[in-house]
Amino acid sequence: MSELRTGTDPAEEVDPAAVPPVATDSATGSAATPGKSEPPRLGRLLVRAAWVTAALTAAGSLLGLVRDQTIAHLFGAGLESDAFLIAWTVPEMAATLLIEDAMALLLIPAFSHALLRRAAAAPDGSEPDPVRALVTATCPRLFGLLACLAGLLMLGAPWVVRVLAPGFEDPRLAVDCTRLTSITVLTFALTGYCSAGLRAHGRFLAPAGVYVAYNLGVIATMLALHSMWGVRAAAAGVALGSLLMVLVQLPGFVRLVGPRRPGRRTRRPPGTPRAATIRHLGIALLLPVIAFTLSRQSQVLVERFFASGLPAGAISHLNYAQKVAQMPMVLSLMICTVTFPALAQAMAEGDLERARRRVERDLGVAGAIVLLGTAMVLGYAPQIIEVLFQRGAFDAQDTAATATVMRLYALGLLGHCLVGALGRPFFSSARPTWYPAASMGAGLAVTIAAGAVTVGPWGVYGIAAANAVGITTTALLLLAGLGSRVLPVDVRGVSLALGRLIVAAAAAATAGWAAAPLPAGPLLSLCAGCVLVPVTFVLTGLAVRAPEVLHLLALTRQRFCHDR
Structure with missing residues (x-):
């Protein structure tokens, strides 16, 4: 399969006049500013990239479910699985910081600025290549630092486990697993670096x-x-899998950042001066992104800290529920993942109007996807968990506990989606801003306070509810601050649009909850729900005049019509 590309290759000469402007904004139907809208070809390629990215992400998520099913089947929900999940905190933190959030938020705008400078450079290759200069300036120092950090984590694994789970009764197994998973600090950094570079160039497949x-x-x-290593085999698998993530992307990344061939004229984006400079990736820009990302991932640390003092299996129930419940959120954010380079380019060019339309459209579509998934989780949580996990050492009692936790998690899925989507425009301008980190810190404080109050009487259910309340608080703060600080986003209009989608999701979830017990068997019930919930969601969305439902249907129709 060839690499999927979106946008224009910087090495190709393009006549901007040959690209017709888009007459209307597809999200709002309002007239678009001539010359400022995304070209139709770029729009089609973004749709194609979103579908391919969503398909591969769905495949990765399904394999993640198979992975979790395998862990549940082999080790159940007890001491061994809890020990592994404590060690898994290291790669979870590393993935969020180095692949999904911080690395992308920092490097995609940086690569976008470098590509603009490359496009404005002399075609004879006499000037240094800004993309290669960026890699040379950042790569060696970053990975030298993270290699040292991985080594320190291996040596300090006993202290790491003691901090993460102070109430865990036998930490030795968790320490062994933590030493094996510590290598992901380095391999995930390589993965995230390559991903950011490839996406900034419009390559999304790898x-x-x-x-x-x-x-x-x-x-x-x-x-x-x-059979030989027990649950340590899962930790070793994490180390091996993280190395495979690097190998999948490395060849394409090396090709892209290689030297330009002299004589190939590059397109100079309108309004980009020849002397444009890239903002330095200094400590002032780095710290707010790291603080935001760590605060976001600390939701998991808070959960496991509180759950470590509960009976064995509590951490496992939280983990399985979270992994399944967050699948709709992960799929919804694929829209923002694909369009983030376009947003970063618009911000780099100073085109705030195009960036605003991009953000509002992404929030609507991502909100529709995540709320449809939320309705499915709320309506069919017991059936989902029974079909996916109830076998081997994972029994009916584990299913009931995990399903209840998953329904509580689902109440915060829209908040998780909005936090992921709204963080991107804040950091796309490549200017230091502490507002997202402060908002995330406020939400984390709410999570800690609510968890401390509810863990005693409600156990894992109180922990899951606290997560939903905390992340929703952060989402509201980010949405309120975006319009006044970064982009002139219509906060009221976005809120009303999401409100209509929430009504549609509530109706679909109610229909699913009522119908779920009727069919004989969880698999048949789940299959029926896969029809009932989307139909109810779409019909209710149309009834309350939610334009995002129509837009989502149009994207789907466009994809299948294009395939034919």
């Missing part, structure tokens, strides 16, 4: 496939070694 490679490595290692 970055979207990294979790397929990762989960295949974890599953294969567990199946091969669990």
Whole structure:
């Protein structure tokens, strides 16, 4: 399969006059500013990239479910699985910081600025290539630092486990697993660096496939070694899978950042001066992004800290529920992942109007996808968990507990989606801003306070509810601050649009909850729900005049018509 590309290759000469302007904004129907809208070809390529990225992400998520099913089947929801999940905190933190959020938020805008400078450079190759200069300036220092950090984590694994789970009764197994998973600090950094560079160049296929490679490595290692190493085989699989993530992307990345061939004229974007400079990736820009990302991932640390003092299996119930419940959120954010380079380019060019339309459209479509998934989770949580996990050491009692936790998690899925989507425009301008980190810190404080109050009487259910309340608080703060600080986003209009989608999701969830017990067997019930919930969501969305539902249907129709 050839690499999927969107946008224009910087090495190709393009006549801007040959690209017709878009007459209307597809999200709002309002007249668009001539010459400022995305070209129709770019729009079609973004749709194609979104579908391919979503398909590969869905494949990676399904393999992640197979991975979790394998862990549940081999180790159940007890001491061994809890020990592994404590160690898994390291790669979870590393993935969020180095692949999904911080690395992308920092480097995609940086590569976008470098590509603009490359486009404005002399065609004879006499000037240094800004893209290669960026890689040379950042790559060696970054990975030298993270290699040292990985080594320190291996040496300090006993202290790491003691901090993460102070109430865990036998930490030795968790320490062994933590030492094995510590290598992901380095390998995930390489993965995230390559992903950012590829996406900034409009290449999405390899970055979207990294979790397929990762989960295949974890599953294969567990199946091969669990009889000898027990749950340590899962930790070894994490290390191997993280290395495969790098190997999937490295060849394409090396080709893209290689030297330009002299004589190939590049397109100079309108309004870009020849002397444009890239903002330095200094400490002032780095710290706010790291603080935002760490605060976001600290939701998981808070959960496991509180759950470590509960009976064995509590951490596992939280983990399985979270992994399944967050699948709609992950799929919804694929829209923002694909369009983030376009947003970063618009911000780099100073085109705030195009950036505003991009953000509002993405929030609407991502909100529709995540709320449809939320309705499915709320209506069919017991059936989902029973079909996916109830076998081997994972029994009916584990299913009931995990399903209840998953329904509570689902109440915060829209908040998780909005936090992921709204963080991007804040950091796209490549200017230091502490507002997202402060908002995330406020939400984390709410999570801690609510969890401390509810964990005693409600156990894992109180922890899950606290997560939903905290992340929703952060989402509201980010949405309120975006319009006044970064882009002139219509906060009221976005809120009303999301409100209509929430009504549609509530109706679909109610229909699913009422119908779920009727069919005989969880699999048949789940199949019926896959028809009932989307139909109810779409019909209710049309009834309340939610334009995002129509837009989502149009994107789907466009994809299938294009295939034919």
